[in-house]
Amino acid sequence: MTETGQPALNYVSKTDMVVALIRELIITGELAAGKQLRQRDLAARFHVSQTPVREAMRRLESEGLVVGDAHRGFTVVEADSGSTEENFQIRAALESLGAGLAAAKIDEAGIARLTELNERMRGLAEQDPLYSELNREFHFTIYEYAHSPLLLSLMRLMWQALHGGPRVTRSHAESIGQHELIVDALRRGDADDARKATYEHIMGAIPLD
Incomplete structure (x- = not known):
């Protein structure tokens, strides 16, 4: 509860929201391995500015779901086939x-x-x-x-x-x-x-x- 007696609300930032949405699209395969991710298109799709999308890309890169390149931008990672x-x-x-x-x-x-x-x-x-x-x-x-x-x-x-x-x-x-x-x-x-x-x-x- 807050000091005013109202129930506390869990605040979800725009970056958190975009991370969750893109992660789900990758997991379900809607964003296929190797697909280039255009920040402008994603921002329009999720009705946010490019800033939270850019921050989300960095977060997803740290999770190993996307990979960044100076020339191509970010793409969905193509998994190492492994043994x-x-x-x-x-x-x-x-x-x-x-x-x-x-x-x-x-x-x-x-x-x-x-x-x-x-x-x-x-x-x-x-x-x-x-x-x-x-x-x-x-x-x-x-x-x-x-x-x-x-x-x-x-x-x-x-x-x-x-x-x-x-x-x-x-x-x-x-x-x-x-x-x-x-x-x-x-x-x-x-x-x-x-x-x-x-x-x-x-x-x-x-x-x-």
């Missing part, structure tokens, strides 16, 4: 955590949605481009039921950095079978089994050199 195994380990750790959290929170509608997505994937040919879209929805449905905004943001950022999601070499049938094990664990509310099945699903898909 394939390291990328899979990071994804496995985060997604197995999400599955464990979701096991205690997912409802019948969520289980039904996961089952439906898996069955739709089962009916697709190996090269059907719809498969990757349904697969993404399957995994993000689990993230959403974890009810962790931070985890959801991290996974959006990771899939965006991997340019549309992880690339695997196993067959659709094998992935669908592993999805069934994950769904079964979630249906039973078994967090340990959900984590284990998810971790094995991801780490078992590392392409061979």
Whole structure:
């Protein structure tokens, strides 16, 4: 409470607002990796002057989301691909955590949605481009039921950095079978089994050199 008896309000500066907005656009992929960010355009989009946009760019650069260049200005960072195994380990750790959290929170509608997505994937040919879209929805449905905004943001950022999601070499049938094990664990509310099945699903898909 303030001295006048009124409830205190959390003040958010224009810079804080712009940082949050641009960060979300990067995480969701609306601002793609490598995209040049024009401060004048962003200022017009967010109805602010260029000063908070310029300050926001510096803040986002310190977070590693954008990179500044004396000639090009700021661009959305293009993630270092790193080693394939390291990328899979990071994804496995985060997604197995999400599955464990979701096991205690997912409802019948969520289980039904996961089952439906898996069955739709089962009916697709190996090269059907719809498969990757349904697969993404399957995994993000689990993230959403974890009810962790931070985890959801991290996974959006990771899939965006991997340019549309992880690339695997196993067959659709094998992935669908592993999805069934994950769904079964979630249906039973078994967090340990959900984590284990998810971790094995991801780490078992590392392409061979």
